[in-house]
Amino acid sequence: xxxxxxxxxxxxxxxxxxxxxxxxxxxxxxxxxxxxxxxxxxxxxxxxxxxxxxxxxxxxxxxxxxxxxxxxxxxxxxxxxxxxxxxxxxxxxxxxxxxxxxxxxxxxxxxxxxxxxxxxxxxxxxxxxxxxxxxxxxxxxxxxxxxxxxxxxxxxxxxxxxxxxxxxxxxxxxxxxxxxxxxxxxxxxxxxxxxxxxxxxxxxxxxxxxxxxxxxxxxxxxxxxxxxxxxxxxxxxxxxxxxxxxxxxxxxxxxxxxxxxxxxxxxxxxxxxxxxxxxxxxxxxxxxxxxxxxxxxxxxxxxxxxxxxxxxxxxxxxxxxxxxxxxxxxxxxxxxxxxxxxxxxxxxxxxxxxxxxxxxxxxxxxxxxxxxxxxxxxxxxxxxxxxxxxxxxxxxxxxxxxxxxxxxxxxxxxxxxxxxxxxxxxxxxxxxxxxxxxxxxxxxxxxxxxxxxxxxxxxxxxxxxxxxxxxxxxxxxxxxxxxxxxxxxxxxxxxx
Numbered sequence: 001x002x003x004x005x006x007x008x009x010x011x012x013x014x015x016x017x018x019x020x021x022x023x024x025x026x027x028x029x030x031x032x033x034x035x036x037x038x039x040x041x042x043x044x045x046x047x048x049x050x051x052x053x054x055x056x057x058x059x060x061x062x063x064x065x066x067x068x069x070x071x072x073x074x075x076x077x078x079x080x081x082x083x084x085x086x087x088x089x090x091x092x093x094x095x096x097x098x099x100x101x102x103x104x105x106x107x108x109x110x111x112x113x114x115x116x117x118x119x120x121x122x123x124x125x126x127x128x129x130x131x132x133x134x135x136x137x138x139x140x141x142x143x144x145x146x147x148x149x150x151x152x153x154x155x156x157x158x159x160x161x162x163x164x165x166x167x168x169x170x171x172x173x174x175x176x177x178x179x180x181x182x183x184x185x186x187x188x189x190x191x192x193x194x195x196x197x198x199x200x201x202x203x204x205x206x207x208x209x210x211x212x213x214x215x216x217x218x219x220x221x222x223x224x225x226x227x228x229x230x231x232x233x234x235x236x237x238x239x240x241x242x243x244x245x246x247x248x249x250x251x252x253x254x255x256x257x258x259x260x261x262x263x264x265x266x267x268x269x270x271x272x273x274x275x276x277x278x279x280x281x282x283x284x285x286x287x288x289x290x291x292x293x294x295x296x297x298x299x300x301x302x303x304x305x306x307x308x309x310x311x312x313x314x315x316x317x318x319x320x321x322x323x324x325x326x327x328x329x330x331x332x333x334x335x336x337x338x339x340x341x342x343x344x345x346x347x348x349x350x351x352x353x354x355x356x357x358x359x360x361x362x363x364x365x366x367x368x369x370x371x372x373x374x375x376x377x378x379x380x381x382x383x384x385x386x387x388x389x390x391x392x393x394x395x396x397x398x399x400x401x402x403x404x405x406x407x408x409x410x411x412x413x414x415x416x417x418x419x420x421x422x423x424x425x426x427x428x429x430x431x432x433x434x435x436x437x438x439x440x441x442x443x444x445x446x447x448x449x450x451x452x453x454x455x456x457x458x459x460x461x462x463x464x465x466x467x468x469x470x471x472x473x474x475x476x477x478x479x480x481x482x483x484x485x486x487x488x489x490x491x492x493x494x495x496x
Contacts (some may be wrong), residue, residue, distance in 0.1 A: 017127045018122040023145050041132040058110075074189075089114075092114070132227060141302065151292055250426065
C-alpha cells in the first residue's frame with residue numbers, strides 16, 4: 001500500500017470515528033416524524049400545541065448543548081468531548097423508551113437534544129486532522145451520516161413501535177466513544193496546549209510521514225501561541241477581531257436563509273408535511289423515500305464538494321431547491337397531480353443535500369481562528385439551533401396563517417434569496433489550509449483600512465514579541481526533541 005493511500009485511510013478512519021456521532025443526530029432529528037403519528041393514535045386527546053412541543057423539545061436544548069460544547073472543547077479536547085456525548089444521548093433515549101407519561105417523553109426529547117448541540121465538535125475535529133484536499137469530502141460525511149440516521153429511524157418507525165425505536169437508538173449511541181478510543185486527539189489542539197510531543201505523535205499517526213508531520217506543526221507554531229501566553233483581557237479582545245466577527249455574521253445570515261427555506265420543517269414534520277401538501281402516497285412511505293433520497297444525495301454532495309467551489313455549490317443548491325419548492329407551490333395552486341407535488345418536494349430535499357444544508361455546518365469548523373475556534377463554533381451552532389427551534393415551533397402557526405400553499409411560496413422565495421447571498425458574500429475555503437483561510441480575513445481588514453494594521457502592530461508589538469518567542473522556543477524544542485528520531489517514530493507508530 002502506497003504512503004498516499006495509507007495517509008488517506010488514516011484520515012478517513014479518524015473522520016468516520018468522529019462523524020459517527022451524526023448518526024445519533026439523525027436519530028434525534030428524525031424521531032419526531034415517526035413518534036407523533038403513533039403517539040397521536042395512542043393518545044387521541046393530545047392537542048396540536050402538545051404535538052409541536054414534542055417536536056420542538058428535541059431542538060430547544062440544542063443551543064445549550066452547543067454552548068456547553070463550545071466552552072468545553074478547548075478545555076478538555078475534541079476527542080474526550082466526542083466520547084462524553086454518549087452520556088446525555090444514552091440517558092435521553094432510555095427515558096423516552098421507558099416513558100409512561102407525556103412529561104417524561106418531553107424530558108427524554110429535551111435530554112437527547114444536547115447530543116445534537118454538542119455534536120458540532122466533530123466538524124472542528126475533522127477540519128483539524130485532515131489535509132486541505134481531503135477536508136471537504138470528509139467534513140461532508142457529517143451531514144451524510146445525519147441523513148443515514150434519519151433514514152434508519154424513518155424506516156424503523158414504519159414497522160415497529162416507537163419505544164423499540166428509542167431502545168435501538170440508545171444502543172447505537174455507544175458507537176462513537178468506542179470508535180474514538182482508536183484514533184488520536186487533534187494534533188493542533190495538543191500543540192495549542194504546548195504538548196508538542198503528543199501533537200507530533202498524533203500528526204505522525206495521521207500523516208505517516210515524518211517531514212510532513214514536522215512541517216505542519218512548525219507552521220502552526222509560527223502562527224499561533226503555544227500555551228497560556230494571554231491574560232484574561234487579551235482573551236476577551238479576541239472576540240472583537242474582524243476575523244472573528246465577520247465569519248460569525250456571514251454564517252448566521254447563511255443559517256437564517258437555510259432555516260427559512262423549509263429544510264428542517266420537512267425533516268421534523270415529514271409525515272405531517274406530506275399530509276398537508278396532499279400527496280397520494282402513504283405518508284410513512286413518502287418519509288422513507290425522503291430519507292433514502294437524503295442518504296443518496298448526501299453521498300453525491302460529498303463527491304461534489306471537492307470538485308466545485310464552496311460558494312458555487314451553495315448558490316446552485318439554494319437556487320435549485322428554491323425552484324423546486326416554488327414548483328410544489330404552483331402545483332398546489334393549480335391543483336396539479338399529487339405525484340408532481342411529491343416529486344418537487346423530493347427535488348427540494350435532493351438539492352438541499354449538495355450544499356445548502358451541509359456547508360454552513362462544515363464552514364463553522366473552518367472559518368474561525370484556532371485560539372477560539374471551539375468557543376466560536378459552539379456560539380455559532382447555538383444561534384443556529386435557536387433559529388431551528390423557532391422555525392420548528394412556529395411552523396404549525398405559520399401554516400395556519402399562510403396555509404400550506406403560502407408556506408411553500410415563502411420557503412421557495414427565501415431559498416432563492418439565500419442563493420444570491422451565497423454567490424455574492426460567502427467566503428471561499430476550498431483547497432485552503434486553515435491558516436490560509438484565517439489570513440484572507442486579516443488581509444481584508446488591512447485592505448479596507450491600512451491604518452488598522454499599523455495601529456494594531458504598534459499597540460501589540462510587545463504581545464507579538466512574546467508570541468514569536470514562545471513559537472520559536474516551541475519550534476526549536478520540536479526540532480531538537482527525540483520524537484523525530486527513527487527509533488521513537490517506529491515505537492510511537494507501533495503503539496498507535
